[in-house]
Amino acid sequence: MSSTESPSAPAASVLPRVAPVRVGDGERLRTVGLPGVTLSVRYRPPVREDLPRALYVHGLGGSSQNWSDLMAELDGVVAGEAIDLPGFGDSPPPDDGDYSVTGHARAVIRYLDASGHGTVHLFGNSLGGAVTTRVAAVRPDLVRTLTLISPALPELR
Template identity: 35%
Template sequence: MSRRRSARPAWWLRAGAAGLAVAGLGVAVARPEYVLEAEFARQRWLAGASETTFQVAGHRWAAVQAGPADAPLVLLVHGFTGSKENWLPMTRELARGHRVLAVDLPGWGDSERLAGGDYGPSAQAARLAEFIAALPQSPQLVVGHSMGGQIVGLMAARNPGIAPRLVLMSAAGVRFDENAFASAVLAGENPFQVTNRAELKRYLGIVFAEPPFVPWPASAALVSRRRADAEFEQRVLDGIGRGPEAFALEEELGAITAPSLLLWCRDDRVIDASAADVFAAGLRDSRTVLLNGCGHMPMMAQPRQVADTLAGFLR
């Protein structure tokens, strides 16, 4: 009798675990987005970050924040097809001594997108200037990655003194030694297009020197998001990569007064590292840091090294 009683809890535990597994699989199949959101929640927890929103420049902005409230504020701006979540691995390191705020630009991620809205670089630069002006704490450092670097640069050129220091990370907006990515953009293509899992794998191979493995069903959720944004991405890419505003920043670099850090990976297959030389030639006050062993996403590939570099530049 005693053996039967001791066996019953184990049976129920096994049955319960199996039931949870089946239920979890059902959720994953029906709503893969839930799995992706759970992963983002896990990353926020690891970074000690929380979600927040702002209503500025006619849009609702979604953001994540972390770090001591009285520490110097670092504002992070993502790139083309990116999001605030791109910064979470680095936020885990940087937020130990800084207040970190990573935003989804209007039109992207969880921020508001208005039908017929202009989400080109100049319009976004103007919105970002309004956003910074509305913050209760002025950022001591504004970091822009890729398209975000182009937007941050235009904002700084047109609003002198808006930020004490800038970081332009793998930034767009200037000419560079043409690579396969640039050739495709100039030909009217979107090399970042993702409408299926094969294109997701190709995309990751472009932006990472060592592409991460994205398991199902998170991969299905990412593909679904990117497929829904395909038309929007194409319109934005027309503006940042090949329209009349594509190289406006290059012409305005001399108007940027803030000391600027140019941060690149040597193996960037999107914005070739030769772009850093163009920025350095046009800026009044800049320094360049080139990292080894990473591609277009240094803040994800080498979060600790990038966080240390930003903290050192801010000091």
């Protein structure tokens, strides 16, 4: 026993229960391994294969689950996927520990390049708005449209 433990402390600690990831009706989850990052992706199987693709990026402290309601509303209009940014939701931290907007944009770009979907309708909220703006700026070939919801963008001087 170490000097910092109480004599009445149990020999083995009990870990708190973690709630299972909530998956809405019609949603599925998958894990995608990419160089330097592993992403959890929430998606709705497309009702038709010819639908344009949409990718949703959550805000600071959020997760892909933030987009469940909108993905359900747009079902049949777009084939929607929402990612958990590295270190958020069910995605583990990035290998390089880079949580910057640029680091997250790099992860989104890696995912879009690997998905082979071509251009996507890109949605971003808060931090996700800053990330998707960076993606659109450096890789406009990946973005069909950009929709920002309360984006966390720095004041321009």
